[in-house]
Amino acid sequence: MVLWPSGSGKALQKLLQRFESARDLTRNLPVEYFIRHFFYRQTFLMSIPKWVGVIIYLGLIAICFMPWTYHPDIQKNFTGFFSEGKVYGTPGKYIAVLSLICIVLLLIDKVWIKFTHLFLGGVLLAYVIRTFQLYTSTYYATTPVKLPGIYLLLVFSVLSFIVAMFPRMSIMGKK
Numbered sequence: 254m255v256l257w258p259s260g261s262g263k264a265l266q267k268l269l270q271r272f273e274s275a276r277d278l279t280r281n282l283p284v285e286y287f288i289r290h291f292f293y294r295q296t297f298l299m300s301i302p303k304w305v306g307v308i309i310y311l312g313l314i315a316i317c318f319m320p321w322t323y324h325p326d327i328q329k330n331f332t333g334f335f336s337e338g339k340v341y342g343t344p345g346k347y348i349a350v351l352s353l354i355c356i357v358l359l360l361i362d363k364v365w366i367k368f369t370h371l372f373l374g375g376v377l378l379a380y381v382i383r384t385f386q387l388y389t390s391t392y393y394a395t396t397p398v399k400l401p402g403i404y405l406l407l408v409f410s411v412l413s414f415i416v417a418m419f420p421r422m423s424i425m426g427k428k
Contacts, residue, residue, distance in 0.1 A: 306359045306416040310352040313377075313409045317345030319402030322388050326395045331388060332402070344384040348406075351377045355413065359420070367420045374417030381410035 317333030324330075327337055333345020351373060358370040385407050389399050 303359055303421060306413070307356055309409055309412050309416055310356045310359070313352045313406070313413060314349045316402055316406045316409060317348055319405070320400050321403040321406065322397040322399055324395070324397045326393075330400070331397070333384075333406075341384075341387055344380070344387075347380060348377065348384075351380070352413070355417070359416070370420065371417045374414045378410045378414045381406055 320330035320332055322331045324337070329337055331337070331341065333348060334343050336342070355370060355373055355377065358366050358373065385403060388403060389397060391397075
């Protein structure tokens with residue numbers, strides 16, 4: 254029983270030589286260039302600059318001072334720091350404190366801090382959604398007028414969660 258036909262040794266050598274020379278050809282192929290630059294390169298969303306996050310969190314703090322709703326029965330605007338008789342509490346304090354903590358966490362380059370930032374960004378988003386629902390709900394057959402501040406608060410908190418989801422971080426190997 255013959256496993257290899259005669260003269261197959263030279264064919265194997267030629268085949269090995271072709272594979273050895275072929276590894277140098279793949280460096281300039283457009284497919285490899287596309288894969289290397291498309292899949293391994295960070296896109297803009299994968300590395301949002303830190304200053305954008307700082308601006309968004311400072312914007313959240315500033316929005317807490319804007320009027321969120323107008324209540325026609327008592328003829329007053331409610332903000333994050335003012336509600337008649339503190340009926341709704343002062344959610345602006347919690348939003349401002351969470352935003353300041355998130356700014357500090359945004360500026361530190363540690364992996365566990367990025368996970369903490371993501372968690373606090375989620376807590377902040379959930380708290381803002383709760384506040385939006387609380388401030389804009391109808392009470393005693395009176396519906397408050399929603400002002401742009403409450404919508405900006407919601408938009409900026411979603412943006413802050415996006416910033417927390419895509420941190421900019423350099424990954425260094427151990428030396």
